[in-house]
Amino acid sequence: MDVVQIVAIGLMATVLIGVLKSQRPELAVLLSVAAGVILFLLVLGKIGSIVGVITDLSNRAGISMVYLGTIMKIIGIAYIAEFGAQICRDAGAGAVATKIEFAAKILIMVLAVPIVVAVLQSLLKLLGEAG
Amino acid sequence: MGSSIDLIFKIAGVGILVAVLNAILKHAGKEEQGHIVTLAGLAIVFMWVIQLLATLFEQVKSVFRLF
Numbered sequence: 001m002d003v004v005q006i007v008a009i010g011l012m013a014t015v016l017i018g019v020l021k022s023q024r025p026e027l028a029v030l031l032s033v034a035a036g037v038i039l040f041l042l043v044l045g046k047i048g049s050i051v052g053v054i055t056d057l058s059n060r061a062g063i064s065m066v067y068l069g070t071i072m073k074i075i076g077i078a079y080i081a082e083f084g085a086q087i088c089r090d091a092g093a094g095a096v097a098t099k100i101e102f103a104a105k106i107l108i109m110v111l112a113v114p115i116v117v118a119v120l121q122s123l124l125k126l127l128g129e130a131g
Numbered sequence: 132m133g134s135s136i137d138l139i140f141k142i143a144g145v146g147i148l149v150a151v152l153n154a155i156l157k158h159a160g161k162e163e164q165g166h167i168v169t170l171a172g173l174a175i176v177f178m179w180v181i182q183l184l185a186t187l188f189e190q191v192k193s194v195f196r197l198f
Contacts (some may be wrong), residue, residue: 005183009139011134012139013139016139016140016142016143019143019146020143020146020147022174023146023147023148023150023151023153024149024169026173027142027145027146027149027172027173028146028174028176028178030135030142030144030173030180031139031146031176031178031182033183034139034142034179034180034183035139037180037183037184037187038135038136038138038139038183039184039195040187041135041187041190042135044187044190044191044194047194048193048194051194051195057186069196071196072189072195072196073196073197075149075195076173076191076192076194076195076196076197077197079193079195080188081190
């Protein structure tokens with residue numbers, strides 16, 4: 001999947017969106033959603049292999065799966081939220097976009113709290129021994 | 132891979148078809164049928180896009196091990 005095909009699809013979709021925007025603005029929004037999804041599906045396979053390599057390296061390095069799993073989840077949540085927020089902003093619903101981003105930040109915070117607690121606990125244990 | 136590109140053309144085709152049909156129906160004086168045609172086109176495109184979104188979220192869930 002070379003970059004030329006991706007750019008071609010993107011440009012074509014943009015032109016078609018321009019055509020549709022004047023008569024049927026709602027279909028233009030749907031077309032931009034479809035184009036965004038298609039472009040991402042094209043590279044999702046490569047992202048999957050990268051994630052596989054990262055998990056292999058971390059297993060070999062002995063990093064526990066919990067931390068890596070959380071990081072992957074956070075990346076996934078961030079991506080989907082960004083995808084939705086960008087489409088809402090394109091369609092003109094800026095308020096909805098900011099609400100989506102706000103909710104995504106909360107979800108990511110919820111995921112990050114256990115890790116922060118673990119770090120603090122290990123820090124306190126360290127201080128406890130040194131103190 | 133190829134099928135996904137056709138979807139972009141299908142959606143654009145439905146949009147243009149609906150616009151043309153509306154113009155014809157307006158000319159023929161049947162304005163309200165035009166709105167029904169618009170809704171039909173919108174429903175069809177919505178179905179395609181929702182199927183596409185379902186596959187996207189399914190694959191993202193499997194790749195990023197969400198849920």
